[in-house]
Amino acid sequence: MNSQIKIAILDMYDGEPNQGMRCIYDIINRFNQMVSFQVFDVRGKNELPDIKKFDIFISTGGPGNPLEGDGKWDVNYFNLIDSLWNWNNENEMKKHVLFICHSFQMACKHFGLAEITKRKDTSFGVMTTHKVNEGLTDPLFEGLDNPFYTIDSRDFQVIQPKLKNIKKMGAQIIALEKIRDHVQYERAIMGIRFSNEFVGLQFHPEADPLSFLAHMKNKSFKEKIIKMKGRPKFLKMLEDLVDEEKIYRTNETIIPNFLRIAINDLMKHKKILSN
Numbered sequence: 001m002n003s004q005i006k007i008a009i010l011d012m013y014d015g016e017p018n019q020g021m022r023c024i025y026d027i028i029n030r031f032n033q034m035v036s037f038q039v040f041d042v043r044g045k046n047e048l049p050d051i052k053k054f055d056i057f058i059s060t061g062g063p064g065n066p067l068e069g070d071g072k073w074d075v076n077y078f079n080l081i082d083s084l085w086n087w088n089n090e091n092e093m094k095k096h097v098l099f100i101c102h103s104f105q106m107a108c109k110h111f112g113l114a115e116i117t118k119r120k121d122t123s124f125g126v127m128t129t130h131k132v133n134e135g136l137t138d139p140l141f142e143g144l145d146n147p148f149y150t151i152d153s154r155d156f157q158v159i160q161p162k163l164k165n166i167k168k169m170g171a172q173i174i175a176l177e178k179i180r181d182h183v184q185y186e187r188a189i190m191g192i193r194f195s196n197e198f199v200g201l202q203f204h205p206e207a208d209p210l211s212f213l214a215h216m217k218n219k220s221f222k223e224k225i226i227k228m229k230g231r232p233k234f235l236k237m238l239e240d241l242v243d244e245e246k247i248y249r250t251n252e253t254i255i256p257n258f259l260r261i262a263i264n265d266l267m268k269h270k271k272i273l274s275n
C-alpha cells in the first residue's frame with residue numbers, strides 16, 4: 001500500500017531545540033507502511049497546511065506562554081483549528097487532531113474550556129497521570145493502568161474548568177494531575193477529549209526515556225531539577241524511566257492508539273467512498 005494517509009505535524013517549537021519532534025517522527029515511522037507526514041513550522045515561519053490535503057494533525061508542545069502569540073501565527077493557527085472543527089461538522093471523512101502540551105493549552109483557551117495560568121514552579125520529570133470520567137474507557141488510553149506514567153515539562157497549567165462550556169461542546173475531561181495530599185493546589189487538567197476526533201493532552205505522550213536523559217546532559221538543568229525535587233526523588237525518576245511498564249509503555253500506547261483509531265476510521269470511510 002502506498003502512503004494514502006497524510007499526517008501534518010504542526011511544529012510549535014518556534015525553532016527551539018527540543019526532543020518532541022524526534023520522538024514524534026520515531027512513533028510515526030512505526031506506521032510508515034500506511035502514512036506519510038509533512039512538518040509545518042507554525043510559530044517560526046507561520047507555515048500551515050492546506051487541510052484538504054491531510055487526514056491527521058499532530059500539534060506539538062512548545063516553549064513560552066501559551067496565551068501569547070505575535071498576532072499573526074496564533075491567529076492563523078486558531079483559524080486552522082476552527083476550519084478543522086467545521087470540516088468535521090460538515091464532512092463524513094473526519095480530520096483527526098492530537099494537541100500536545102503547549103497546543104493543548106492553546107486549544108483549551110481557544111475553546112473557552114478552562115483557565116490557563118502559570119504554575120508556582122516548573123513541572124518537569126516522570127509523573128503519574130490519572131484517568132477520570134470517560135477517560136477510564138477512552139480507547140486513547142487502552143492498555144495503560146490507572147494511574148499511568150508520563151513525562152511532564154511545563155510552566156503553565158490548565159485549571160478551573162468551565163463545565164458549562166465543556167458540556168455544550170460535548171467535551172470530556174479524561175485525565176487529571178497526580179493527587180497531592182500535602183498541598184492545597186487544584187489538580188490540573190491533563191487531558192480533554194474535545195470530540196471523537198479532537199483530543200488534547202497536557203503531558204508528552206511522545207516522550208521516550210532517551211528524551212529525558214538528553215535534558216539531563218545539560219548540567220545546570222539537571223542541577224535545577226535536583227534542587228527542586230531533592231536527590232531521592234530525582235533518583236526515583238531515573239528508576240521509573242528504565243521501567244518497561246512506565247514511560248516506555250506510555251510511549252508505545254497513546255500516540256499509537258491515536259493513530260490506529262484515526263487510520264481505522266479513515267480506512268472505513270475511504271472504503272465506503274470507493275464503493
Ligand SMILES: NC(=O)CC[C@H](N)C(=O)O
Binds near residue numbers: 157
Ligand atoms: N512542553 C510544553 O509544550 C510546555 C508548554 C508551555 N510552554 C508551558 O511551559 O507550560
